[in-house]
Amino acid sequence: MAVIRISTPLTDEITASLKAGDNVIISGTLYTARDAAHKRLVSLIREGKELPMDIQGQIIYYVGPAPAKPGQAIGSAGPTTSYRMDSYAPILMEHGLKGMIGKGSRSESVRDAMVRYKAVYFAAIGGAGALLAKCVKASEIVAYEELGPEAIRKLTVEDFPAVVVNDTFGNDLYEQGVKEYKIDTCK
């Protein structure tokens, strides 16, 4: 299986080179954010205020990690289900976000925004938190520490494995996969 290596920050050239179904390995910076942090980020944008981190060309990883045991950079850290961030994602892309990592399907408006703003949605393996944590070399809290697992963290990752689900051309791996393997039953 061919694997494409990419590093953050992502450019339009990088995102345009990725196709739904591609296996990628990501190195660089990932920002973590899930439900509660997204709500706050989008409020800041709507109020015209500055975000706690620069999202230009960045990737947000939808994850609420487990606490690190002594000697670990981070505890188990697999993806959470992405649709819960659908109402917040387009405005973040409009402001420069280039990538999202999570699991599960995105809404049509998110998929349209990915085409418009040349952003990509990746899936990491849900329930493989122990394996994925090994790719995280450093973790620091950037904002909202009081949210506990929902705080925004800056992760430094090496060789983080993911699969392109939605590319900048409107393709969707989940739809392609089901089409290929569905067995029709006459009922």
Add this chain to the structure above:
Amino acid sequence: MDECCVRTVDVSEIVQAVRKLAMNTTSNVPKGAINALEDAYLREESPVGKEVIRQILENHRIAREESVPACQDTGVAMLFIEVGQDVRFTGGDLYEAINEGVRQGYVQGYLRKSIVTDPLFERVNTGDNTPSVIYTDIVPGTDVKIMFAAKGGGAENMSGLVMLPPAAGVEGVRKFVIDQVRKAGPNPCPPIVVGVGIGGTFDRVALLAKKAVIRDVGTSNPHPKYAQLERELLEEINKLGIGPQGFGGRTTALSVNIEFAPCHIASLPVACNLNCHAGPHDSIVI
């Protein structure tokens, strides 16, 4: 009651048992699920699906060997307690003891705390994963059996319940379950375990589905007709093509588990509760 038959259990024993269950369960994916994943790895036709299952098995091995949670979502702590009717608890409140065990286990075990105070307005994290969800059953005897399940939010969100008319019959149940799994698609981390409750009342059928979803993978309902329906539903779900993580493939579910109960002449309640491929649960008898 005859005093000689009463067994006294100090609630500090409950605290320790729950603490131990919370600390150890999320890193030890049950053997039944591992066996089913190993079988699925051999059978899966999609190359991407096969690779996903390989990585999931690798993940579960790391979790076990390094005593770290297989999934960062260490869930709502769900406790199913069977209390022998000849047991008398001393030393404090039973439910407080259970929550103290959860608190100690989640803090000392470096598990994620995922509970918020109220669902709608404040949503402040309680910081120690309490309160847990507790169900108690009174049974004959002097044992106390504690079953712990860490129920993740992602798969839980994909659950559903319907009150069918009895005329809908087996076909109605089949259609509801298949639609539920199809709609869930990649969201509940397939390959999944599908828990189905049939019968009872509106409230009871949801609990039946929960008990079904945490039943060991590889076990069948003892009733032959329900066991047959479990096999048929599994086969049909695995024709949907969703596959491991929804990337396409033959392994969408590892198991369909049904639990049923008698119900009203007018009713056919059905509930479907989903779990991921890890579905951590374990039990201790005191």
